[in-house]
Amino acid sequence: MNFSRIKNFFHHLFIPKEENNFRSKLLHFDFLTYYLLIALFFTFLFKKTPLYNILGYATDITIQKLYELTNYERQKYNLPPLNYNEKLSAAAYQKALDMFNKNYWAHFGPNGETPWRFILNSGYQYEYAGENLAKNFLFSQNVVSAWMNSPTHRENILRKEYTDIGLAVVNGSLNGEPTTLVVQMFGKPQENVFALNPIKTQPVIAKEEKNLKPNNIQSNKPQILAKNEKQKKISINSFLFNFNLGFILLLIITLILDFYFANKMGVLNLRFTGKNLAHLIFLGFIMISLFIISRGSII
Amino acid sequence: MIKFFKKEFRKHLFDYLLLLTAGIFFILSLNLFQGERFLEFIILLAFVSFYIVWGTYHHLAIDKFHFKIVLEYIMIGFILLFLLKIIILP
Numbered sequence: 001m002n003f004s005r006i007k008n009f010f011h012h013l014f015i016p017k018e019e020n021n022f023r024s025k026l027l028h029f030d031f032l033t034y035y036l037l038i039a040l041f042f043t044f045l046f047k048k049t050p051l052y053n054i055l056g057y058a059t060d061i062t063i064q065k066l067y068e069l070t071n072y073e074r075q076k077y078n079l080p081p082l083n084y085n086e087k088l089s090a091a092a093y094q095k096a097l098d099m100f101n102k103n104y105w106a107h108f109g110p111n112g113e114t115p116w117r118f119i120l121n122s123g124y125q126y127e128y129a130g131e132n133l134a135k136n137f138l139f140s141q142n143v144v145s146a147w148m149n150s151p152t153h154r155e156n157i158l159r160k161e162y163t164d165i166g167l168a169v170v171n172g173s174l175n176g177e178p179t180t181l182v183v184q185m186f187g188k189p190q191e192n193v194f195a196l197n198p199i200k201t202q203p204v205i206a207k208e209e210k211n212l213k214p215n216n217i218q219s220n221k222p223q224i225l226a227k228n229e230k231q232k233k234i235s236i237n238s239f240l241f242n243f244n245l246g247f248i249l250l251l252i253i254t255l256i257l258d259f260y261f262a263n264k265m266g267v268l269n270l271r272f273t274g275k276n277l278a279h280l281i282f283l284g285f286i287m288i289s290l291f292i293i294s295r296g297s298i299i
Numbered sequence: 300m301i302k303f304f305k306k307e308f309r310k311h312l313f314d315y316l317l318l319l320t321a322g323i324f325f326i327l328s329l330n331l332f333q334g335e336r337f338l339e340f341i342i343l344l345a346f347v348s349f350y351i352v353w354g355t356y357h358h359l360a361i362d363k364f365h366f367k368i369v370l371e372y373i374m375i376g377f378i379l380l381f382l383l384k385i386i387i388l389p
Contacts (some may be wrong), residue, residue: 029367032374039381046389063340136334138386177336178389237386244382260300272363274354274371277307280317282350283321286379289343293387297334
């Protein structure tokens, strides 16, 4: 009895029949209105409440994860793991703050600030040094994958001379947009800090640098995540990504079932509804775009 | 079902090719401006708007125009616009 009721309920939701006016209930206007209200609710929830500030903006990008993934990539090539260095991390953090304060997205600042200036200012005397930058990624894995897919960044990660690594994940506003910056700095300390004329290498400079217009910085207080900080925070980005993906898949499945059964019943051309094929094409592109926007840019 | 999709596609070849072309441009533009959140949102908004216009045009062209149909395109478009906006521009 109960099973039959559940079955009928799902039939009503997914399969067109006389009771739902030959259109899957999940595609009816009342349901579309609910979806729209839920989407609006989420939009205002994350906009109007300080939830993002409390829980952290880039909740899925952590220094711990980036550190582990970088060393994992090195281990694949039989390279020794990099040691986490507090001074390099402080330099990475200062570099990110500088980018927010001066509103630029590049290895070199608008006034000619070099990446190694931050390293030296942190008290790290280097023999070799390098820098990788990333912004607006949703997940740590995507950041490291993007770096590994770029020859120059990959070279930095897999450079055998480096022994230390510093990382910073900082949130703020760049060019008026909420931005999450990831700064990765590599180094090898000078063996003899009193040595004259040390050999110093320059950080990686990507081919496509974009200098943004200065000023108009919003005073979003940036934050840094400590290396050993456990991820206690709720992973909002992960939740939103999976929610969106699940919703798109639900709509796709419903549209396919609706189309299949309506076609089978011969009522497809009798209904006054939108074209399922068009909706499916649209949803397909939107689903691809979801994966694209979860990846940011690197230099 | 695939057969029917193919039939539908061939029947309105120009309309569906137009939608597919717009979709490909949408994906290429997103790839080009990856990480630029405001531009990503503008590109998404443009694609959603195009989709609504496409739906209206297509149903006018096949003489099956009704306000409810346009509303369906508007609602599906805006639901996804708002959902993706949370990720692009929180």
